[in-house]
Amino acid sequence: MSVALDQLRILLVEPSDVQRKVISQHLNQAGLDQTRGAATLAEAKQLIQSWQPDIVTSAMYFADGTAHELIEHIHAQQLQDTIHFMLVSSEHRADQLEQFKQSGIVAILPKPFTPEQLQRAIKATVDLLDPEHLELDLYDIEDLRVLIVDDSTTSRHVLRRVLENMGVEHCVEAENGQQAIDILADQQFDLIVTDFNMPEINGSELAQYVRNNTAHAHTPLLMVTARANEPQLANVKQSGVDALTDKPFEPEILRGILSKLLSQ
Numbered sequence: 001m002s003v004a005l006d007q008l009r010i011l012l013v014e015p016s017d018v019q020r021k022v023i024s025q026h027l028n029q030a031g032l033d034q035t036r037g038a039a040t041l042a043e044a045k046q047l048i049q050s051w052q053p054d055i056v057t058s059a060m061y062f063a064d065g066t067a068h069e070l071i072e073h074i075h076a077q078q079l080q081d082t083i084h085f086m087l088v089s090s091e092h093r094a095d096q097l098e099q100f101k102q103s104g105i106v107a108i109l110p111k112p113f114t115p116e117q118l119q120r121a122i123k124a125t126v127d128l129l130d131p132e133h134l135e136l137d138l139y140d141i142e143d144l145r146v147l148i149v150d151d152s153t154t155s156r157h158v159l160r161r162v163l164e165n166m167g168v169e170h171c172v173e174a175e176n177g178q179q180a181i182d183i184l185a186d187q188q189f190d191l192i193v194t195d196f197n198m199p200e201i202n203g204s205e206l207a208q209y210v211r212n213n214t215a216h217a218h219t220p221l222l223m224v225t226a227r228a229n230e231p232q233l234a235n236v237k238q239s240g241v242d243a244l245t246d247k248p249f250e251p252e253i254l255r256g257i258l259s260k261l262l263s264q
Helices: 017-029 041-051 067-076 094-101 115-129 153-165 177-184 203-211 251-261
Strands: 009-013 034-038 055-058 084-089 107-110 145-149 170-174 191-194 221-225 243-246
Touching (some): 017 034, 017 115, 034 041, 041 055, 041 067, 055 067, 067 084, 067 094, 094 107, 153 251, 170 177, 177 191, 177 203, 203 221, 221 251, 243 251
Parallel strands (some): 009 055, 055 084, 084 107, 221 243
16 A cells, blocks of 8 residues: 555654744645654654654754764664654765764755755655565565675664565675675575675675675675765775665665666
8 A cells, every 4th residue: 555645744853943944844845744843852752752753854963962862762762663764964074974874764865955855755765664576577586585794783674674675585684794704605695785884894895705706706796885975985896896875775776776686
């Protein structure tokens, strides 16, 4: 059953009264009518408990803390699968944004954001709430075996959830490149999805190992990373990565990448 936009509950957490009104107008224009506002983290936590929103759209900084503390609260309450988080911020520093990219949020919207950017973030949320199975010509999606490699437990959880929403039933997780290599010594996979920045052996080094190993040399390899736009990744495909996408990723884009990779 399709998700109706006018039924989605949106909690808008923003310290500025003016900004809350402006963002509320954008949300209403996008068809999201059920919105409530909070000016502090304390108010937001109370509404999360009493109102149970589907989406939290939040600024980064508040008088009583930061948006990251709100994300931690959502995880502590084990609500990360039912509450989807969007960050709205003018922050551009990579070191400040990386912890959010690793935390499994749906989108990072700039301030101010365009209607197109908001629509894409909403579409990503709907894809999580109302998943669509991936149809493949060469595989039965239920039989696909996927190795997920990421040192972030949250990132692995989000990737696994999105893949399972697409119909994948067989996922194995590794916490870093070395653990992935140990797993690959005993198991075969149809797809490897890896982060880039990991301890011991990073994603690029893992890709080189895979391509130099005759048992896995032709396994499609997707890199999903919070640092996809950094110069150090400009030539990452030379290490054997077939495709590269950013965190947070849009399920629709990931679906398209996987369809292409697994049809070759």
